[in-house]
Amino acid sequence: MNDIRGLPEAARRWVERQLADGERLVGVTPLRGGWSSEMRRLDVDGPGGRRSLALRSFVKPFFVRHAEGLLCREADVLRLLGRTGVPAAELVAVDPVAEHCEYPSLLMSLLPGTVRLDDEGAGRRAGLLARQLPDVHRVAVAEAERPRPYQAWTSPERVTPPTGTGRPELWARAVDVIRREPPAYDGCFLHRDFHPCNVLFSDGDGDGDGDGERNGGAAVGGGAGLWISGVVDWVETSWGPADLDVAHCSTMLALLHGVPVGMAFADLYEAAGGNLADDPADHLYWRLLDALGYAPDAEKVATGWRELGRTDLTPSVLAGRLEAYVQALLERYGG
Incomplete structure (x- = not known):
């Protein structure tokens, strides 16, 4: 739907209050690929021409319960990143407890670019991701501005090996590795959810106009002029070891494109x-x-990935890749 009927009434009124004089909302387009939230592209027309915004709304009960902390954190991070060279959206407004909208929401500028999840060009894009991530980790913040300490997303007691695995000893060995106390580390600014679905790519010929899923669009391939035009989804931003951001992106790349990547x-x-x-x-x-x-x-x-065309990523494929990735990690780093 590409008209304003795609936006609930309360949210529409709230968005319109954030617009400049003479501007009006002329189009609403759902964006695909999100898992934790609903994303919409909002097209605005006015005396200065047309521009687009992105609206994130938490609608799932779990995220609604935690929306105040998540959205306030993202709003703070977007303000901070506006002083850096990291390509992040500009904050427009935030309604973290649904005081004005039907659901907790955050309004921001729409970044150019597209999410690229196909296997073609995956190695080149991984190189671009690897060059972008150190810039995130170098973001300088005063101690009072530091985001919260990182939170682990699993524990030994919560790990469930794949059903029917023929390698139970592999999983037991892997779980034993994380039974130890966390290693000492030099903390830095973490995105905490940095992976291909949260990074937008543009081509040198001006491809990527922001028309698609997340805070951008979906496309395939990637030529020599490919570059990163946006990093999105800062709700999990944390303070912790750089290894953790690298680990997360590595896991996602292994699941999307195979263990070697x-x-x-x-x-x-x-x-x-x-x-x-x-x-x-x-x-x-x-x-x-x-x-x-x-x-x-x-x-x-994988549900979001399949919505973006990766229908080959079935549960059995992902289970096999995850097990092979765990094995590769133990072989390389486990001594």
Whole structure:
């Protein structure tokens, strides 16, 4: 739907109060690919011409309950990132407890670019991701502005191996790795959910106009002029080890594109100037702390991927890739 009827009445009135004099809302388009929230593109026309905004709304009960903390954190982060070179959206307004809208919502500028999830060009895009991430980790913040300390997304007691695995000893060994106390680390600014679905790419020829899913669009391929035009979804921003952001992106790459792509990401990150734990055992801890959070089959994230065309990522495919990735991590870093 590309008219304003695609926006609930209360949200429409709230959005219109945020517009400049003479501007009016002329179009609403649902954006695909989100898992935690509903995303809409809002087209605005006015004396200065046409522009587009993005509206994030939490509608699932779990996220509605936690919306105040999540959306206020994202609003604070977007304000902070406006002082940096990280390509993030500009905050327009936030309604974290649904005081004005039907659901807790955040309104921001729409970034150009498209999400690229196809296998073609995956290695090149991984290199671009690896060069972008150190810039995120170098964001300087005063102690009073630091985001919350990172939260682990799993624990030994919560890990569920894939059903029917022929390698129960592999999973037991992996779980034993994360039974230890977390390694000491030098903290830095973390995106905490940095992966291909939260990064927008544009081509040098001006491809990527922001028409699609997330805070951008969906497309395929990627030529020599490809570049990162936006990093989105800052609700989980945290303070913690760089290894944890690298671990998360590596897991997602392994599930999306295969184990070799996921295993190569940490090397690409270090080649781009990023710093990781010196001790392989410490690095293994962070990598498995992330990967084991997606056992048994990563179905939670794959639903959005399949909406964007990756129908090949069935539960059995994801379970097999996750197990192979865990094995590769133990072989490389486990001694």
